[in-house]
Amino acid sequence: MRTQLPSVLLLLALLSAVTLQSQAQKPAPYPPRTGEWTRIKKVDEYHVQGIARFAVSEHNKQTGEDLEYVRIYRGYVDGPFYKLLIQATDDVKARRYEAVVRDRLWNKPKELIYFRRSS
Numbered sequence: 001m002r003t004q005l006p007s008v009l010l011l012l013a014l015l016s017a018v019t020l021q022s023q024a025q026k027p028a029p030y031p032p033r034t035g036e037w038t039r040i041k042k043v044d045e046y047h048v049q050g051i052a053r054f055a056v057s058e059h060n061k062q063t064g065e066d067l068e069y070v071r072i073y074r075g076y077v078d079g080p081f082y083k084l085l086i087q088a089t090d091d092v093k094a095r096r097y098e099a100v101v102r103d104r105l106w107n108k109p110k111e112l113i114y115f116r117r118s119s
Helices: 004-023 046-063
Strands: 068-078 081-089 093-103 109-117
Touching: 046 068, 046 081, 046 093, 046 109
Parallel strands: none
Antiparallel strands: 068 081, 081 093, 093 109
């Protein structure tokens, strides 16, 4: 029994170290890592338009609303995060919305962080 005790303690120490390391590597979803948003000068680019359309579509899936994308009128980027100011209509009135999307090239390509009505 005495010879097994150091092995068990070593195993427990190893497992706790691996657990702590894996928790430390998880990125926070928001705010962005650098904290500085850079304005996107050409919001009409195909890639930016695709992210804006994804934000509206994903919002519709999550809430059951039926918003229709109209245009993007301003955008900011910070690493993999895109903050987009979008105009969308609900068949009655066009309104402005703010969305933050994380666009990653691995695992899940895009993730909607939040989508809310802008004033």
